[in-house]
Amino acid sequence: MFPKPLPLLTPNTYEYESLPMVKPTGFREYDARWLFEKEINLMGVQALGLGLGHLLHEFGVKPEIVTGHDFRGYSASIKYALITGLLAAGVKVKDIGLALSPMAYFAQFALDVPAVAMVTASHNDNGWTGVKMGAARPLTFGPDEMSRLREIVLNGTSQARPGGEYEFVEGFAQRYIDDLINRPKLKRKLKVIAACGNGTAGAFAPQVLEGIGAEVVPLDTTLDHTFPRYNPNPEDMKMLHAIADAVRESGADVGLGFDGDGDRCGVVDNEGAEIFADKIGVMLARDLSALHPGSTFVVDVKSTGLFVTDPVLQQNGVKADYWKTGHSYIKRRVKELNALAGFEKSGHFFFNAPIGHGYDDGLVTALAVCDMLDRNPDKSMADLYRALPRTWGTPTMSPHCADEVKYDVVARVVKRFETLKAEGGKVGGQAIHDLVTVNGVRVVAEDGTWGLVRASSNKPELVVVIESPISEARTREMFKAVDDILRENPEVGAYNQTF
Structure with missing residues (x-):
């Protein structure tokens, strides 16, 4: 038996090093987030892994899982504690190493594995950690799954099982990059800012954008888990202002900013104007609905009303569905409605076939923005933005x-x-x-x-x-x-x- 987790322990004590600590509020609506060492310790993470493995067996899902970690000083140790729990629960683990969240989602498809557990605090400040989980690609857990996982972990009801195996998947990052760039090159010459806030996306975004034929101006792409300039969050005005300055200095056609785990993308136009993600969604909906008339787009309740009132979208027969904010909610709704795409104001964008696999990937969003500019060679990003009704x-x-x-x-x-x-x-x-x-x-x-x-x-x-x-x-x-x-x-x- 594994000890039942406690909600609070004092660091640097015998109890802290001997017992699992898991603060109950860390189980969120659709993922898990804790302040590491204050709200969860490594044994608590191990209890989480054991509980997640127990849940996979309970769901009747094949006990195989992909795991990866983002670039923070403590993420690797947290991932290995999680893996220890998963192995004890009889789960076969495929570890893709340092990764973006969408790279882990892609691995579910590429490696034919049903479940995922990505260790990331996303855009949260340093000190935070968490896990994004799913057991039915391309979906991630929602409130029902998270509530059941919380119950299993906090009650200490997980059972150890035989059959756990570990495999490190070598070279998977290149496999992900190759999948994104295996497509026609851009016809239009585009200069693009790739801003990563020294987060994980810095290892991948410049290569992908160069791979489709863009000229890339890197901004804060060196990995540094202290985040010396600002937190990598494309909703944060400090990051957006830095991208805008770089656009004006370099004469770039567009600035693209990625969050800490690469599942979101922020956009600045060629004149240095920060465009909120819901307006980018309207622009992309205009572009894509011209190719796919009558498409449905799911948007979160934080988003602009233009998805309903924009005359171009009305002319293209677009159906807009406003839904709950949260990547798990929007992802699930996109699948339920077979929508072409889903847009969140936070910058989580979800593209179904033929554009994507249905999950949120900031690099796929970046490519969609570049393709929109490629299909409008006589218009700048600012022109496309000005064409929207003003709000x-x-x-x-x-x-x-x-x-x-x-x-x-x-x-x-x-x-x-x-x-x-x-x-x-x-x-x-x-x-x-x-x-x-x-x-x-x-x-x-x-x-x-x-x-x-x-x-x-x-x-x-x-x-x-x-x-x-x-x-x-x-x-x-x-x-x-x-x-x-x-x-x-x-x-x-x-x-x-x-x-």
Whole structure:
């Protein structure tokens, strides 16, 4: 028997080195995230691996799994602790080494393995670790699977089984790169910034972009797990500003930024304007629906309303489906609807055949952007951006809110808006036209200005996004109205960024 995990242990003690520690809140809606050494220790990771192996047997899935790790100083040790638990659970492990998350997803197909466990903290700050898991390619775990895994691990009900095997898959990174570049080269001469924030994507993105014929200007592509300039997060304005400066200095046609595990991509146009990912989604939907009329696109509730109102998408017969934010939710919805693609405002983009395998891959997104420019040789990225109807939107803003209370806070905010609407109240000076509560609350005013509040799925934060088709002033009025209601809850702290 393996000891039952405890929620808290003191580091540098006998107990810490002898018992597993796993903080329950680390089991998120669709992946797992902990502060390493404060919320989980290596024996706790081993308990997680044992529990995941137990779950695969419970699901009746062939007990074979692909695993890899991102470039952080502690990720390899965490991966090997996870592998130890998986082996004890009788699972055959194929280790692809240092990898991007989409490389691990690709390995499920390329190696014909049903399950995946990618050790990564994605865009979280140093100190965080986590695991993205799945057992039915191209899907990753959702709330039901994560809830069951949490129950197995925390109750210590995992059973050791025979049959565990370990194999290191040599040269898999090149196999992934070759799969991406085995396609026609670009006809248009493109100069591209490849910005990686010193994260894992620096080992792969420049090669892939050069492989399709682009001239690459590398930016922070040297791997350095201290992240000396900024955290690799293409939603972070600091990273986007750095890309914009590089675009202007080099005269690049486009700037592409990748997060820490390479499953997201941010875009800056040739004039140095940072384009939020939902607007990139609209641009790509325009481009792809011209080739595939009548296509369905899944978008998250944080995204622009242009997916419904844009006249070009309407002309091309596009069907837009707004769904829950979160890579697992959107990925699953794309598969259910057989959508051509799914877009998240965070930069997770999911392309089905003939473009991709259905999972989120920042490099596939980058290639799609390059292909869009290639199909529009007389237009710049800025031209394509200006062709969209004008809206005024905010970046994703995240006020601190503890994991233990954030869902309760959001439930109170939802109830507050529902009561306000029922009583005929106003928000930002206008009547409430609609409330979308599929994921938190998206409150829409009569003039189309909207504000979203939801709980972050992977950090102790809330998420706030505002957009107006009218003016920046209306955006600010809606933000104040939403923030005023948030401030009725003392658990809500300071924002990570505003606008």
